[in-house]
Amino acid sequence: MYYSLSEIFAIGIGPSSSHTVGPMKAAKRFVDNIKNITEVEKVDIYLYGSLALTGVGHGTLNAVAYGLLGLEAEKMDLNENYIDKIKETKKILLRGEHTIDFSMEANFILEKKIFLKEHPNGMKFIAYTKDNNILLEETYFSVGGGTIARSDEVNNKIERAPLDVPYQFSSFAELREICSKNNLTISEVVLANEYSLHSKEETIEYIKKIVKIMQDNIDRGINISGTLPGSIKLQRRAPGMYESLQKRFENNFDDPLYIIDWVNLWAFAVAEENACGGKMITAPTMGSAGIIPATVRYYQRFAHKKAHYDLDADIVFITTAAAICCLYRTNASISGAEVGCQGEVGVACSMAGAGLTAVMGGNINQIENAAEIGMEHNLGLTCDPIKGLVQIPCIERNAMAAIKAINAMRLAMRGSGEYKVSLDSIIKIMYETGLHLNSDYKETSLGGLAKHVVC
Numbered sequence: 001m002y003y004s005l006s007e008i009f010a011i012g013i014g015p016s017s018s019h020t021v022g023p024m025k026a027a028k029r030f031v032d033n034i035k036n037i038t039e040v041e042k043v044d045i046y047l048y049g050s051l052a053l054t055g056v057g058h059g060t061l062n063a064v065a066y067g068l069l070g071l072e073a074e075k076m077d078l079n080e081n082y083i084d085k086i087k088e089t090k091k092i093l094l095r096g097e098h099t100i101d102f103s104m105e106a107n108f109i110l111e112k113k114i115f116l117k118e119h120p121n122g123m124k125f126i127a128y129t130k131d132n133n134i135l136l137e138e139t140y141f142s143v144g145g146g147t148i149a150r151s152d153e154v155n156n157k158i159e160r161a162p163l164d165v166p167y168q169f170s171s172f173a174e175l176r177e178i179c180s181k182n183n184l185t186i187s188e189v190v191l192a193n194e195y196s197l198h199s200k201e202e203t204i205e206y207i208k209k210i211v212k213i214m215q216d217n218i219d220r221g222i223n224i225s226g227t228l229p230g231s232i233k234l235q236r237r238a239p240g241m242y243e244s245l246q247k248r249f250e251n252n253f254d255d256p257l258y259i260i261d262w263v264n265l266w267a268f269a270v271a272e273e274n275a276c277g278g279k280m281i282t283a284p285t286m287g288s289a290g291i292i293p294a295t296v297r298y299y300q301r302f303a304h305k306k307a308h309y310d311l312d313a314d315i316v317f318i319t320t321a322a323a324i325c326c327l328y329r330t331n332a333s334i335s336g337a338e339v340g341c342q343g344e345v346g347v348a349c350s351m352a353g354a355g356l357t358a359v360m361g362g363n364i365n366q367i368e369n370a371a372e373i374g375m376e377h378n379l380g381l382t383c384d385p386i387k388g389l390v391q392i393p394c395i396e397r398n399a400m401a402a403i404k405a406i407n408a409m410r411l412a413m414r415g416s417g418e419y420k421v422s423l424d425s426i427i428k429i430m431y432e433t434g435l436h437l438n439s440d441y442k443e444t445s446l447g448g449l450a451k452h453v454v455c
Contacts, residue, residue, distance in 0.1 A: 019058035022142025027067025050337035057388025144335030214293035221269025288348035290398035321355035332431035336383035339434025346378030353408035382441035384448030
């Protein structure tokens with residue numbers, strides 16, 4: 001099934017697409033659905049499963065409050081202290097129109113032992129009248145990458161109606177056939193689909209916008225020092241890394257692995273910005289938001305010795321990566337709460353490897369091989385963030401996966417074009433692996449690092 005660029009690369013507020021972007025969208029949709037907003041006296045929010053267990057650390061409560069206020073991520077002023085105002089006044093301005101009493105403690109109910117059958121990331125909103133009658137009740141699911149679905153829109157498997165595009169594909173084999181039959185590249189297939197949904201100008205402008213936000217996050221992240229929010233009190237590392245690399249460059253430091261340090265820096269910078277709740281791009285999630293920006297900058301800075309950003313290369317990279325993500329969203333999952341971190345960092349690594357191979361001139365076999373390598377060596381990756389914060393191990397994992405994506409490209413480009421494991425098979429294996437993972441290792445912070453490491 002085809003997913004549009006705006007679904008795969010969505011603009012949102014960090015640190016988590018499933019725990020922040022999705023709940024914010026759901027809360028806004030809920031208040032938008034209340035016909036008589038002035039009749040609302042109280043709103044209660046029930047968070048279930050993974051949202052309840054790690055929602056505090058992942059910023060879910062704040063995100064829901066933003067949505068109830070009627071805010072949209074792209075238009076938010078990040079310098080505005082929305083949450084502080086709610087906490088101080090004990091009131092919230094629903095949809096920007098109607099004020100009610102509201103407590104960040106009392107009006108959120110964390111159901112940590114209840115996992116709704118449709119998806120681990122469930123939430124229920126109830127609006128009451130003055131007489132304590134229910135005015136509106138809706139249940140939503142945040143299924144990964146910021147995508148949401150209401151309970152009446154799902155059956156046993158959460159999915160939506162296919163988009164009306166010229167080229168639908170549900171496997172890499174189908175995508176390959178489309179490319180061959182129509183003499184198109186993967187990038188051209190995606191662009192043809194996007195041009196049927198939006199104008200060419202709108203599509204190109206959107207790609208330029210998301211790439212700019214990604215690269216702005218790198219530039220901001222390498223220049224802001226301090227401590228990341230949360231009880232771990234983790235220090236930002238990107239500014240120090242940048243300063244060290246600058247000194248080594250000025251002193252003509254001779255290190256054959258010098259480029260790796262730069263890729264690590266760029267991934268750290270974005271991941272640390274995400275941890276601070278910055279304006280981010282899901283790629284395909286926020287927990288994995290540093291991988292594609294770091295890989296893009298690697299290409300622009302080193303692979304072709306360019307000091308500026310080439311729009312044509314960006315388009316090829318982003319559209320090829322998006323096609324790969326469509327396959328994971330169709331046949332597996334990009335939700336850490338459903339399949340572990342392999343669905344976030346693993347998918348981002350696979351996407352980045354494919355996009356990088358495309359801009360380096362790889363053929364369709366090499367692109368598939370790079371995408372497969374990127375996932376194969378992230379199979380079984382758990383999601384066990386310490387104290388429910390998108391910091392440890394998430395930030396370092398972004399750097400590790402960016403390096404893996406580059407190596408996946410190099411292995412694929414140096415290969416013969418023949419390989420034993422297809423991308424379709426590895427996606428199926430990834431999904432099966434994720435379903436068999438214990439729930440303690442799927443964004444609940446009940447196992448692994450979260451259980452055994454004290455910070």
